[in-house]
Amino acid sequence: MTSQKQIKLSHGELEFSAVEQGEGPVVLLLHGFPDTLNTWSEQLEVLATAGYRTVAVATRGYESSSQPADGDFSSEALAGDVIAWIEQLSGGPVHLVGHDWGASIAYSVAMAAPERLLSLTTMSVPHAGRFLAEIPQFPKQMRLSWYILFFQVPGVAEYVIRRKDFAFLKWLWRTWSPGWAFSEQDFEQVAEAFRCPEVVESALGYYRGAVGLDSLPWRKSYDSQKPWPIDVPTLGLTGKNEGCIAADVFSAMMREDDFPRGLKVVQVPDAGHFPHRERPEFVNALILDWLGEHDIS
Numbered sequence: 001m002t003s004q005k006q007i008k009l010s011h012g013e014l015e016f017s018a019v020e021q022g023e024g025p026v027v028l029l030l031h032g033f034p035d036t037l038n039t040w041s042e043q044l045e046v047l048a049t050a051g052y053r054t055v056a057v058a059t060r061g062y063e064s065s066s067q068p069a070d071g072d073f074s075s076e077a078l079a080g081d082v083i084a085w086i087e088q089l090s091g092g093p094v095h096l097v098g099h100d101w102g103a104s105i106a107y108s109v110a111m112a113a114p115e116r117l118l119s120l121t122t123m124s125v126p127h128a129g130r131f132l133a134e135i136p137q138f139p140k141q142m143r144l145s146w147y148i149l150f151f152q153v154p155g156v157a158e159y160v161i162r163r164k165d166f167a168f169l170k171w172l173w174r175t176w177s178p179g180w181a182f183s184e185q186d187f188e189q190v191a192e193a194f195r196c197p198e199v200v201e202s203a204l205g206y207y208r209g210a211v212g213l214d215s216l217p218w219r220k221s222y223d224s225q226k227p228w229p230i231d232v233p234t235l236g237l238t239g240k241n242e243g244c245i246a247a248d249v250f251s252a253m254m255r256e257d258d259f260p261r262g263l264k265v266v267q268v269p270d271a272g273h274f275p276h277r278e279r280p281e282f283v284n285a286l287i288l289d290w291l292g293e294h295d296i297s
Contacts, residue, residue, distance in 0.1 A: 032100020
C-alpha cells in the first residue's frame with residue numbers, strides 16, 4: 001500500500017497543492033466551500049486500496065500560490081484548471097469526483113471536455129445550469145440560498161466571514177449538516193486555510209463570478225432554452241438531511257435528459273451537506289461501485 005504524498009499541479013503561472021495516494025486509474029477529487037482538500041481524508045486511502053491513483057487538490061484561490069492576478073473565478077477558468085491537471089496527471093480520461101463547488105466545477109469540465117472523463121460523481125450541488133435556471137421555481141430553495149446574494153455584498157461579506165475566527169463558517173457547517181458532530185480539528189483545518197491572505201476574497205469570487213447579472217433568469221440575455229448535456233456517466237449524491245440545497249430540490253434538478261450516458265441519484269440517509277464526511281463508508285461504497293462500472297476494460 002502506497003503512502004500519501006504531497007504533490008504540486010499547475011495551470012499557467014498558478015500552482016496548486018495536492019495529496020496523492022495509490023496507483024492505477026486516476027480519481028481526481030475536488031473540494032467545495034467552506035472546505036479544503038482535507039475533506040477527502042476518508043476517501044483517499046479507501047480508493048487507493050481499491051486500485052486507484054487518488055488525487056485531492058486545493059482549488060483556485062485557496063492558497064497563495066493559486067491566486068489569479070486577473071481575479072478570474074469564472075466557470076471556464078475553474079474548469080480550465082482541472083483540464084490542465086488531468087493533462088499533467090495522465091492525459092485522461094479520469095474519474096472526477098466533486099463536492100459543493102467542486103461538483104459545480106466538475107459539471108463544467110464534463111460539458112467542456114467529456115472525452116477527458118470516465119465517470120462523474122457529484123455531491124450536494126445538482127446540475128449547475130439547472131440550478132441557476134430553475135431555482136425561482138422552488139421558494140424553499142430561494143430561502144435556503146440567501147447566502148449567495150449576501151456574498152455579493154463587497155466588504156460586508158468578507159467582514160462577517162472573518163469575525164470571531166470564522167464563526168460564520170462554523171455556523172454554516174452546523175446549519176447545512178444539522179446532525180453532524182464534527183470535531184474542532186476538522187473545522188480548524190478550514191479556518192487555517194481561510195486565514196491565509198486573499199483566500200476569503202477568492203472563495204467569495206466563486207459566487208461573484210457565477211451570479212452575474214447576465215446569469216439571472218429575468219435578464220433579456222438569459223437563454224432559458226440553453227441545453228446542458230453532461231455526456232459522462234454521472235452519480236449524484238445528496239444528503240437526506242441537507243440544509244443547503246434541499247434533497248428534493250437536488251433530485252428534481254437532476255434529470256435523465258441532461259445525462260445521455262446515464263444518471264444515478266442517491267439520497268444518503270442520516271447525512272447533510274457533507275455526506276462523504278458524515279457517512280464515509282456508505283458513500284465510499286457507492287463511489288467504488290460507480291467507478292468500477294465505468295473503468296476502462
